[in-house]
Amino acid sequence: xxxxxxxxxxxxxxxxxxxxxxxxxxxxxxxxxxxxxxxxxxxxxxxxxxxxxxxxxxxxxxxxxxxxxxxxxxxxxxxxxxxxxxxxxxxxxxxxxxxxxxxxxxxxxxxxxxxxxxxxxxxxxxxxxxxxxxxxxxxxxxxxxxxxxxxxxxxxxxxxxxxxxxxxxxxxxxxxxxxxxxxxxxxxxxxxxxxxxxxxxxxxxxxxxxxxxxxxxxxxxxxxxxxxxxxxxxxxxxxxxxxxxxxxxxxxxxxxxxxxxxxxxxxxxxxxxxxxxxxxxxxxxxxxxxxxxxxxxxxxxxxxxxxxxxxxxxxxxxxxxxxxxxxxxxxxxxxxxxxxxxxxxxxxxxxxxxxxxxxxxxxxxxxxxxxxxxxxxxxxxxxxxxxxxxxxxxxxxxxxxxxxxxx
Amino acid sequence: xxxxxxxxxxxxxxxxxxxxxxxxxxxxxxxxxxxxxxxxxxxxxxxxxxxxxxxxxxxxxxxxxxxxxxxxxxxxxxxxxxxxxxxxxxxxxxxxxx
Numbered sequence: 001x002x003x004x005x006x007x008x009x010x011x012x013x014x015x016x017x018x019x020x021x022x023x024x025x026x027x028x029x030x031x032x033x034x035x036x037x038x039x040x041x042x043x044x045x046x047x048x049x050x051x052x053x054x055x056x057x058x059x060x061x062x063x064x065x066x067x068x069x070x071x072x073x074x075x076x077x078x079x080x081x082x083x084x085x086x087x088x089x090x091x092x093x094x095x096x097x098x099x100x101x102x103x104x105x106x107x108x109x110x111x112x113x114x115x116x117x118x119x120x121x122x123x124x125x126x127x128x129x130x131x132x133x134x135x136x137x138x139x140x141x142x143x144x145x146x147x148x149x150x151x152x153x154x155x156x157x158x159x160x161x162x163x164x165x166x167x168x169x170x171x172x173x174x175x176x177x178x179x180x181x182x183x184x185x186x187x188x189x190x191x192x193x194x195x196x197x198x199x200x201x202x203x204x205x206x207x208x209x210x211x212x213x214x215x216x217x218x219x220x221x222x223x224x225x226x227x228x229x230x231x232x233x234x235x236x237x238x239x240x241x242x243x244x245x246x247x248x249x250x251x252x253x254x255x256x257x258x259x260x261x262x263x264x265x266x267x268x269x270x271x272x273x274x275x276x277x278x279x280x281x282x283x284x285x286x287x288x289x290x291x292x293x294x295x296x297x298x299x300x301x302x303x304x305x306x307x308x309x310x311x312x313x314x315x316x317x318x319x320x321x322x323x324x325x326x327x328x329x330x331x332x333x334x335x336x337x338x339x340x341x342x343x344x345x346x347x348x349x350x351x352x353x354x355x356x357x358x359x360x361x362x363x364x365x366x367x368x369x370x371x372x373x374x375x376x377x378x379x380x381x382x383x384x385x386x387x388x389x390x391x392x393x394x395x396x397x398x399x400x401x402x403x404x405x406x407x
Numbered sequence: 408x409x410x411x412x413x414x415x416x417x418x419x420x421x422x423x424x425x426x427x428x429x430x431x432x433x434x435x436x437x438x439x440x441x442x443x444x445x446x447x448x449x450x451x452x453x454x455x456x457x458x459x460x461x462x463x464x465x466x467x468x469x470x471x472x473x474x475x476x477x478x479x480x481x482x483x484x485x486x487x488x489x490x491x492x493x494x495x496x497x498x499x500x501x502x503x504x505x
Contacts, residue, residue, distance in 0.1 A: 144480070168477050169477075361461065
């Protein structure tokens, strides 16, 4: 018995999983070769679960900028911007983000997780009301606790339920902040942002959209769901991350809020952590340029997403509601989900095993994420590995049974 | 004196309300679980009713709709038993009425 014995129930569940010979939370790649391939257990493996949407992690220009900045400015800033000051790159990245979104203000955080922690805890505090979609990311839930506001959860993607809950608050003092995500990270579904914006306008609430999974993915210029649905003027704050489409690490918030800069002296997850190293800032700046200059990346990404989504559906798998770069395959049981995940991995296909309670329903998921860097033949290989695993595990009807055989 | 008098009025209103709320909870629970349930104030919502976190969320949302209230997350986190839930509902309804 140790001080960690309080987590015994989690440990037991994890141990049970590992007894099946799988450890989905601790996959160890010997090498990562490209945005779409790695070596796992000595085998060349297709990466179909790393949210590397534009495939920029190995972009020659981004690498060059990172190397150059590291050589000239060092490996790290060794502290926060409050204590150690800002480098030129931090300021340039903030200006570039504000320019990209057409907003006055931008603030860079060390991770996307910290961006949500920092922004949510600064925008609302005691006496305010934070309205969260029930399927919100862990960083939003954690950020909601940091500021001390009243947190109310509404049914996932349900503007009527949101409206009802805001109406119940009528007459209560305090600000209201609605938080939704562009693309939800488990099922790949988008928020009904037009309807949510209408609720926002009618109730006088503020609206924050986390575009972590939709930056570089949705919208005419890649700004995300708010751009795609033409509601950017209703969105007061956009939060996002550099660790998906921009291929590095870090988070940001953009806004037109006049008092925005006060966050730099009240936002603890910004003030009390080391700022991003020059190399990361430099590659992120270059990736943002590339995202803007090469809309073809987005077209390739959506082509691959559509091919995988349609292909899985045609095979007979149950998927999420929309063809987006996150394609979730619903599994009938945990046992089959674990077996299928292991079979796919042993066949050279890596993706995410998501088990309840991390999933929005009680169903376990095999979560895939597509990249612009995947070739059509990689997507087709992934589909044939899925087809084979699905038939072997009885999730899909067997070809041989159709031919009159026994199994 | 006056304050004490008001307090006792509130107290009695609350104690009268305890039974109906528990009955309402039983009705909502049976709808959510799809089976008959026997509950007391000491019934543990997770351990005794066999609900997972998703089931609890759906159940709490059904209770919220039933009373037209929203129970903030920090209050939901304090709820373990049916009695805890009754108190949370009472508190919020008193707030809404006041």
